[in-house]
Amino acid sequence: MVLAVQVLGAALAFSGAFWALQGLGIVMWPPGSFMLAQREWALYGGIAAVIGALLIWAGSRIGRR
Numbered sequence: 001m002v003l004a005v006q007v008l009g010a011a012l013a014f015s016g017a018f019w020a021l022q023g024l025g026i027v028m029w030p031p032g033s034f035m036l037a038q039r040e041w042a043l044y045g046g047i048a049a050v051i052g053a054l055l056i057w058a059g060s061r062i063g064r065r
Contacts, residue, residue, distance in 0.1 A: 002063040009055025012048055019045030 021027040022035040023042030035041040 002059050005062065006056050006059035009052045009057075009059060011052070012055060013052030016045045016048030016050070016052055020049060021045070 018027065019035060020042045022029075022033060023038050023040065023045055025037035028036055
């Protein structure tokens, strides 16, 4: 259970960071992506990255009990 929560959190944090970088126009890959240089995707990605980090944190807290 703990490992599953942490893996899900890591995947969400990584994906969110990637979306945020695409939305900010820093990562321009893949070339045909609809997320490129779209500020709302920077916001969505930032939110997803924070939720992922919270899942990683929660997983580590559950593991200590």
